[in-house]
Amino acid sequence: EVVYHVQDLFRAKFLSGYQVLVTAGPTREEIDPVRFISNRSSGRMGYAIAQAAQAAGAQVTLISGPVALSPLTGVQLVSVYSAQEMLAAVMTQVATVDIFIATAAVADYRPSQPLGHKFKKHEAHWQITLERTPDILATVASLPHPPFTVGFAAETDNLIEYARAKLQLKKLDMIVANPVGIAGIGFDSEENELSILWAEDSIELPRAAKTELAKQLLEVIIQRYQKSGRLTP
Amino acid sequence: EVVYHVQDLFRAKFLSGYQVLVTAGPTREEIDPVRFISNRSSGRMGYAIAQAAQAAGAQVTLISGPVALSPLTGVQLVSVYSAQEMLAAVMTQVATVDIFIATAAVADYRPSQPLGHKFKKHEAHWQITLERTPDILATVASLPHPPFTVGFAAETDNLIEYARAKLQLKKLDMIVANPVGIAGIGFDSEENELSILWAEDSIELPRAAKTELAKQLLEVIIQRYQKSGRLTP
Secondary structure, rough: OOOOOHHHHOOOOOOOOOOOEEEEEEOEEEEOOOEEEEEEEOHHHHHHHHHHHHHOOOEEEEEEOOOOOOOOOEEEEOOOHHHHHHHHHHHHHHHHOOOEEEEOOOEEEOOOOOOOOOOOOOOOEEEEEEEEOHHHHHHHHHHOOOOOOEEEEEEEOOOHHHHHHHHOOOOOOEEEEEOOOOOOOOOOOOOOEEEEEEOOEEEEEEEEEEEHHHHHHHHHHHHHHHOOOOOOO | OOOOHHHEEEHOOOOOOEEEEEEEEEEEOOOOOOOEEEOOOOOOHHHHHHHHHHHOHHHHHHHOOOOOOOOOOOOOOEOOOOOOHHHHHHHHHHOOOOEEEEEEEEOOEEEOOOOOOOOOOOOEEEEEEEEEOHHHHHHHOOOOOOEEEEEEEEEOHHHHHHHHHHHHHOOOOOOEEOOOOOOOOOOOOOOOEEEOOOOOOOOEEEEEEHHHHHHHHHHHHHHHHHHHOOOOO
8 A cells, every 4th residue: 555655755865875767758769860750758757757856865867868858956967869879878877776767758669771861852752661779678677686677658558558568578666657649648748647557566646747746656666666675775 | 242231120120011931940740649750950040030030020920840949029939740730830821921931840751651559569670651741832932922932951961052953943032051960050059050042142151159140141031032022011
């Protein structure tokens, strides 16, 4: 049973002495020097979680794709562009991290052969071949000594089913299911609603401002982290 | 010969009584409800031109793709997403417009068959077929009574050659050549350098802040507009 005593958590600086790594925003995958493939992530949820973790006393690093948000006071910001760059930044940081919260909407496909010059339009049609990007979340979760790893699943259909499959397949400690394609919540919105799943159970966080949800989510993460027996500092 | 008396131009509110339509920013073309194709345009050049035209006394409408810029005081903002939406917004406005300045980096290809649900990754490769978007600039310039029409050409290679070809092919009054792929200028930068071409001549505007270049460019546009004999109000 999860009881919300969010105020106490932040007053007690519960995460003092812990390192939290958060990824946020979209990535961009170049088609040519001008064009790219990306997605509708605004980065707001990730920035709100980084801010909440900092307020709870953690030392926070935020690895962010291209977003229109201001850097956060007291949070170390690492700006990246592509999935490949985000993976490299995460792997540089992860060895000393206690909790890894991967909110970024990492592109899972990128052009196989990005062009070195701007493609000139002539033909009526243009075929682009995409290949898979590296799986940052699975890479971290399969490390010999992974941090407590929290993933996000953003889906338009069969959200909970996909989220639970991703939790198991990638060996995550927790996954946050994030409905997209609903007006007013999810990508590019100020509000959201979340389902949080772990091996034994799940909990719903009803629709609220992303800043408020971030605090509630962090509360649940800390409770599960405590029970994981990995609370060492 | 072009003489810069930019201060006089703005003091005299030279464009008072004229309607100026500016497009700015990138467009986004949906692959599925989450993913899209876009480009690196920040919208800064277009917003600076809209601001300068408003300062010169014009009644300005700014049709903008998704950007991270604040609306401009005294400028009517129309927010759009895709090339198709931008075309519709332009055609709604264009009949009463005296000068049309198309700075937007409109996507020239879009997915032929956008998906209604988020594509689930399974395969190692994914082929996307793209089709041409409508050509907003050519559509406007080929109207029976077009406004004075200024296009932009953003290129990584053979910039001037492509720009002059585009000027002639699309029957523009003027084209602004915008080098991209050079660090510190062009897309996503505060500075730029421009070449302005018209049927008989051209002029170079050396590297400067986009706000300053916008004023100089507007000066050249007004001079050419005067000489075009279309200055009627």
